[in-house]
Amino acid sequence: MPGVRLSVYVVAMTHQTGPGGGPTPDRAPAAPSDTVTPAPPPTSPPDPDAALSLRGLWKRFGQKIAVRALDLDVPVGSFYGLVGPNGAGKTTTLSMATGLLRPDGGTVHVRGTDLWAHPDQAKATLGILPDGVRLFDRLTGLQLVTYAGLLRGMDRDTVAERAQSLLVAMDLAADAHTYVVDYSAGMTKKIALASAMIHAPRTLVLDEPFEAVDPVSAANIRDILADYVAGGGTVIVSSHVMDLVQRMCDHVAIVGAGQVLAAGTIDEVRGEQTLEDRFVDLVGGRTRAEGLEWLRTS
Numbered sequence: 001m002p003g004v005r006l007s008v009y010v011v012a013m014t015h016q017t018g019p020g021g022g023p024t025p026d027r028a029p030a031a032p033s034d035t036v037t038p039a040p041p042p043t044s045p046p047d048p049d050a051a052l053s054l055r056g057l058w059k060r061f062g063q064k065i066a067v068r069a070l071d072l073d074v075p076v077g078s079f080y081g082l083v084g085p086n087g088a089g090k091t092t093t094l095s096m097a098t099g100l101l102r103p104d105g106g107t108v109h110v111r112g113t114d115l116w117a118h119p120d121q122a123k124a125t126l127g128i129l130p131d132g133v134r135l136f137d138r139l140t141g142l143q144l145v146t147y148a149g150l151l152r153g154m155d156r157d158t159v160a161e162r163a164q165s166l167l168v169a170m171d172l173a174a175d176a177h178t179y180v181v182d183y184s185a186g187m188t189k190k191i192a193l194a195s196a197m198i199h200a201p202r203t204l205v206l207d208e209p210f211e212a213v214d215p216v217s218a219a220n221i222r223d224i225l226a227d228y229v230a231g232g233g234t235v236i237v238s239s240h241v242m243d244l245v246q247r248m249c250d251h252v253a254i255v256g257a258g259q260v261l262a263a264g265t266i267d268e269v270r271g272e273q274t275l276e277d278r279f280v281d282l283v284g285g286r287t288r289a290e291g292l293e294w295l296r297t298s
């Protein structure tokens with residue numbers, strides 16, 4: 001199928017030091033180096049024009065390889081979905097792609113800038129909504145968004161103006177002075193998204209942005225993101241909701257077991273199928289519920 005890259009790597013475990021040569025923040029100790037196989041070399045150089053270009057990314061946690069030799073190019077101006085089953089490596093990939101987690105190997109380029117070599121330069125152009133990272137939740141919503149803008153070096157007047165607009169857009173104006181610790185899960189997601197957008201980044205990397213968000217807010221956020229892409233921004237979003245990705249994104253990568261199994265435009269990847277059917281075909285994992293007869297009540 002044109003435009004769809006099927007993964008070619010089927011390799012054994014590997015362990016490398018990070019690009020900076022330092023230790024990685026893994027939880028479990030790495031296996032001895034003589035028991036591992038080195039990663040294959042990147043298949044092609046990074047794309048300097050891509051919003052995000054990943055080559056040969058690797059990450060292992062103890063014996064678990066979370067991401068293995070992952071290549072991905074995200075075109076500028078695309079609305080890119082990253083989908084995969086639980087534990088596929090989406091969060092690990094996005095964390096490495098945004099400078100939150102040091103890769104064991106491979107490279108990350110943001111519009112041609114090597115993120116791990118020049119993190120300040122590359123990160124200045126990114127807005128990040130990480131999954132599961134704690135916020136400064138003893139601030140109010142307004143304080144948190146303001147703080148994000150000031151940290152990005154913006155002047156106070158611009159920050160104040162944009163913070164108000166973002167709170168309105170996220171339907172959080174009435175809770176601007178509520179502490180984030182008292183926000184619901186969906187409100188927390190929205191205030192984190194507002195914080196990621198305040199500096200008008202060129203690329204937004206959003207890990208599960210719609211999780212716990214109510215349908216009306218989700219529709220509003222989708223509109224905001226669609227406008228942002230129409231204005232030249234790039235959005236990379238991970239999600240489990242295939243229908244949402246199919247409707248919202250113009251590109252998609254299906255990730256399984258730490259690798260890209262297929263990537264391209266939505267039509268290229270799904271072919272004649274729905275995206276969900278294509279996803280299930282590629283990642284497998286459908287099981288019959290056996291041994292649960294005791295759950296039947298009648």
Ligand SMILES: Nc1ncnc2c1ncn2[C@@H]1O[C@H](COP(=O)(O)OP(=O)(O)OP(=O)(O)O)[C@@H](O)[C@H]1O
Nearest residue numbers: 027061064066084085086087088089090091092093
């Ligand atoms: N800090 C960590 N320590 C140990 N193992 C980890 C760590 N982070 C992730 N893993 C493991 O790496 C694999 C990939 O995890 P990751 O969170 O990237 O998957 P995911 O695709 O984002 O999953 P989900 O859709 O469930 O959020 C999983 O097997 C997970 O258990």
